[in-house]
Amino acid sequence: MAICNVTPDSFSDGGQHESVAMALQFAEQARRDGATIFDVGGESTRPGATPVAAGRELARVIPVVEEVCSRFPDLIVTIDTVKADVARAALRAGAHAVNDVSGGRLDAAMFDVVTEHGAGMVVMHSRGGVPDMASLAHAEYDDDVVAQVCGELLTQVTRARLSGLTDDAIVLDPGIGFAKTSAHSLALLRGLARVVSLGFPVLVGASRKRLVGELTGVVDPAQRVVGSAVVHAIAAQRGAAIIRTHDVRATREALAVAVALEKR
Numbered sequence: 001m002a003i004c005n006v007t008p009d010s011f012s013d014g015g016q017h018e019s020v021a022m023a024l025q026f027a028e029q030a031r032r033d034g035a036t037i038f039d040v041g042g043e044s045t046r047p048g049a050t051p052v053a054a055g056r057e058l059a060r061v062i063p064v065v066e067e068v069c070s071r072f073p074d075l076i077v078t079i080d081t082v083k084a085d086v087a088r089a090a091l092r093a094g095a096h097a098v099n100d101v102s103g104g105r106l107d108a109a110m111f112d113v114v115t116e117h118g119a120g121m122v123v124m125h126s127r128g129g130v131p132d133m134a135s136l137a138h139a140e141y142d143d144d145v146v147a148q149v150c151g152e153l154l155t156q157v158t159r160a161r162l163s164g165l166t167d168d169a170i171v172l173d174p175g176i177g178f179a180k181t182s183a184h185s186l187a188l189l190r191g192l193a194r195v196v197s198l199g200f201p202v203l204v205g206a207s208r209k210r211l212v213g214e215l216t217g218v219v220d221p222a223q224r225v226v227g228s229a230v231v232h233a234i235a236a237q238r239g240a241a242i243i244r245t246h247d248v249r250a251t252r253e254a255l256a257v258a259v260a261l262e263k264r
């Protein structure tokens with residue numbers, strides 16, 4: 001899954017895909033490099049980022065979703081949003097699934113919108129609102145963070161089912177770096193098999209994140225490509241079905257090696 005943030009302020013690719021032309025060029029390259037899913041977002045979750053009103057978010061993402069869907073019909077396009085109105089408009093514009101970093105917590109209409117469109121949904125674990133979900137404001141867990149994250153994900157799965165969403169439409173994501181210290185994120189990556197055992201495809205997104213910076217000592221997020229690729233290769237070995245990345249080519253190469261080494 002290639003990340004395309006149509007934002008001025010995302011933590012590592014802010015400002016890089018601000019025009020439709022820039023986003024399209026990125027989509028073409030990502031596809032050539034081996035991406036099969038293209039994730040379009042119009043609001044950063046970076047702590048301290050300015051919250052974006054629905055109107056502005058729509059203006060950022062809808063033209064990109066429309067163009068990418070029409071030019072690259074083989075790409076699965078996901079809309080990265082916590083707002084049901086934005087999700088609805090993106091699904092109408094051709095997107096196939098919703099990637100909700102709140103896992104359906106922040107907008108009561110989200111599961112209904114996804115169900116009505118027969119779409120898929122990434123239910124990601126986080127806590128708090130958009131401005132503080134990637135901070136440590138809600139990063140309190142007992143000694144088994146994996147069990148707590150799984151429990152909170154399953155609560156959202158129950159809500160999704162009540163809205164009529166079927167299990168085959170759901171992907172789970174432990175939310176690396178969201179309301180988690182690096183130790184919590186590491187525990188989730190070590191215990192990924194337990195998340196996988198819930199029975200849903202699992203998405204992992206560690207791309208260029210603070211965890212990778214802390215492990216490698218690389219300060220500039222754009223330079224965290226190698227560390228991110230290693231995390232993602234190991235996550236794939238542990239059962240992750242989808243990897244969300246800014247750096248498609250490096251990730252693809254790392255996954256090719258990891259998958260080959262798994263084969264017996």
Ligand code: HH2
Nearest residue numbers: 005010011044045046122124173176205
């Ligand atoms: N991480 C970010 C945003 N969306 N979606 C899923 N499913 N999983 C993730 O781990 C995830 C996500 C944050 O990264 P990024 O989009 O690069 O930054 P920003 O929120 O600053 O735009």
